[in-house]
Amino acid sequence: MDTRAAKVEQVVFDFLRPKLKQYREQATDLKRAAASSVSKVAAHADAVVAQRRRELKKAQDELEACQAQEGADCSGYARQVRICEQKLADALRGRAMIQEASSRFSKLQSKHTAEVDQLLLRAEKMVRQADERTIRYQKSSQYVPHATMLRSTPLGGRxxxxxxxxxxxxxxxxxxxxxxxxxxxxxxxxxxxxxxxxxxxxxxxxxxxxxxxxxxxxxxxxxxxxxxxxxxxxxxxxxxxxxxxxxxxxxxxxxxxxxxxxxxxxxxxxxxxxxxxxxxxxxxxxxxxxxxxxxxxxxxxxxxxxxxxxxxxxxxxxxxxxxxxxxxxxxx
Missing domain, CATH: 3.90.1530.10 (Conserved hypothetical protein from pyrococcus furiosus pfu- 392566-001, ParB domain)
Structure with missing residues (x-):
């Protein structure tokens, strides 16, 4: 390797480093966006369940009020209670499905994130080690650049x-x-x-x-x-x-x-x-x-x-x- 090759290698390292950092940031942004979307869906499911509970409570109160009246026909109120009970059951079942899917997604996302982190850390470590070898070569060949990827000051600085x-x-x-x-x-x-x-x-x-x-x-x-x-x-x-x-x-x-x-x-x-x-x-x-x-x-x-x-x-x-x-x- 001559000094020209060392310069070229340094340019490659300086190019790779921000690219690896950019990929890491993109992966982080994607994880946050996914978590935000999952949270919004879960919050909507909770809101639907709460609304169905309120509707059922109202229907039950109306049925009780009707039954308190002697001789009143309460079949319509009873039917409304059954409808509200079914809607609440559907909402609870839907929320449970969302929670299960969110849990499964979270586990897969955590596994994917860990794998991406390990890949990035290995890649960044390889770049860093290659950069260090280039620095050692530059020192031994008396080629001293103004700055390197690992230093923001000239070689030999405090x-x-x-x-x-x-x-x-x-x-x-x-x-x-x-x-x-x-x-x-x-x-x-x-x-x-x-x-x-x-x-x-x-x-x-x-x-x-x-x-x-x-x-x-x-x-x-x-x-x-x-x-x-x-x-x-x-x-x-x-x-x-x-x-x-x-x-x-x-x-x-x-x-x-x-x-x-x-x-x-x-x-x-x-x-x-x-x-x-x-x-x-x-x-x-x-x-x-x-x-x-x-x-x-x-x-x-x-x-x-x-x-x-x-x-x-x-x-x-x-x-x-x-x-x-x-x-x-x-x-x-």
Whole structure:
């Protein structure tokens, strides 16, 4: 391989990366659209059942009123009750079919999503590994590009991890005093990777410093929650479920569009009579304060979960693909 071939390979990697990210985003959008459609159908089925119950109750009340009148012919009212009972039975049967189909669809969709995630992760890892090999070749051949797919700074830049996605690794200033760093001074394992370059990771402009949206598929959890039985007395499952919904339905959308977020959340709390743990302000603090946030630390291939396994489980159950986390480094 000559330097011209290395340049061509780099262009290919830079082309493939956004394409893989675009496919992941399209798959996520499709999943959300399908979930929204399923939810609307289920809500309509519930509304029809509720309406049929009201119609039956009305027909039953009218029949009872007729029967209270001596000598009254109530056959018409009785027939109406039977019609309403049949309509309610049909509505309940239809809702049960919708629920069964939704459950079956959800399982198949989850399986498909997991398979797509695994395929994308393997593809992205292959691109990243190929890119690293190209970087090593470029270094050994004395060809040093201005920037690479894995770096937003020139080779040899300082490599300490920061909340804004700085490099993990070493810098040329770490070489022994009095001589320039050589290739033998830098082991292959010190190849630096931006955690912001991992597939699907984003840093929304409205997030606090040090926070990011990280795909669940990239988070390594050595002690995953297996079910509600793992919540102890100090962790109210209903409250945490409420906070999870509040985060997804109110807090995150508000962060994206409300310039004065704190006043907006406290105003919503006052308007809806919310306080304590069941409030939007408490939800924001729980997910975005440095101490209470879900914390992860970058690794070579993703992130290790340091704190927040219960909330991660609840967010996964809610069907999210990426979760808000605080990025921490070794020893933080």
């Amino acid at each position: 490599g300490n991890l920061t909340s804004t996605g700085s490099l993990i690794g070493t810098s040329s200033s770490d070489a022994p005093t009095g001589r320039a760093r050589t290739d033998s001074d830098t082991p292959a394992s010190s190849e630096a990777t931006l955690w912001t370059d991992f597939p699907g990771v984003s840093v929304p402009p409205h997030f606090p410093d040090g926070f990011a949206l990280v795909p669940v598929a990239l988070i390594e959890n050595e002690n995953p929650v297996t079910g509600p039985q793992e919540f102890d007395a100090g962790q109210s499952l209903p409250v945490l479920r409420w906070a999870t919904d509040a985060l997804l339905d109110v807090v995150l959308p508000a962060m994206d569009r409300m310039p004065d977020l704190q006043n907006y959340l406290s105003g919503r709390d006052a308007q809806e009579g919310l306080s304590g743990d069941r409030s939007y302000t408490a939800t924001y603090r729980g997910f975005f304060s440095p101490d209470a946030a879900i914390k992860v630390s970058p690794t070579r291939d993703g992130f290790n979960l340091s704190n927040g396994r219960h909330r991660l489980w609840l967010l996964q159950r809610a069907g999210v693909d990426a979760v808000p986390v605080r990025i921490i480094g070794d020893g933080q």
